[in-house]
Amino acid sequence: MQRYPMTVQGAEALKAELNKLKSIDRPAVTAAIAEARAHGDLKENAEYHAAREQQGFIEGRIQDIEGKLSNAQIIDITQMANNGKVIFGATVDIENVDTGEEKTYQIVGDDEADFKVGKISVNSPIARGLVGKSEGDAVLIETPGGRVEYEVVAVRYE
Structure with a gap:
């Protein structure tokens, strides 16, 4: 199952x-x-x-x-030791390297995803690019407008 x-x-x-x-x-x-x-x-x-x-x-x-x-x-992400890595359930602050624009996302299950409130599916391109990264890492995310480089600013387990 x-x-x-x-x-x-x-x-x-x-x-x-x-x-x-x-x-x-x-x-x-x-x-x-x-x-x-x-x-x-x-x-x-x-x-x-x-x-x-x-x-x-x-x-x-x-x-x-x-x-x-x-x-x-x-x-339950709050029961895990925060090692700074992006994992399922983590809340991640990222910054667009080119524009300086900051965004915050929580990585959640497919049924919980609601982009308007910053909850993205673990299967989304953004989440797939972020999972496994750590604070300070740069990540290239494929977007409809092309590749965008982000820096992982903070990872919270809340």
Whole structure:
């Protein structure tokens, strides 16, 4: 069985979503189906069909999350000694050598990645270029605009 890396925060977020789906969303859609069913003829009952579609989505998402959690290898970066190397879960400050622009990324699992908040997938080109590097190292990253050279400014295990 393949294990997928996930941060503690990522696992907690999935558990919270799963709990909400099971304790709030599932009962609400069940009630909506019962109410729509009470309106009579189901063939032309838009509320009933919408509620059934929502129920299918909720049940699918519950199965998806349970599958992800069962195959997750949860990595708690805070329990590891920081040796200055970029590893899964690390937060990395990098500086564009040409422009001086600084960026901060946390390397996370595929399901946790959210570029807008600086969380990049361990399988992304940037993360693949950074993993294994240390503070002070230069790294060439292939971007859509060409190769960009960055310097690893800081590596944090938080």
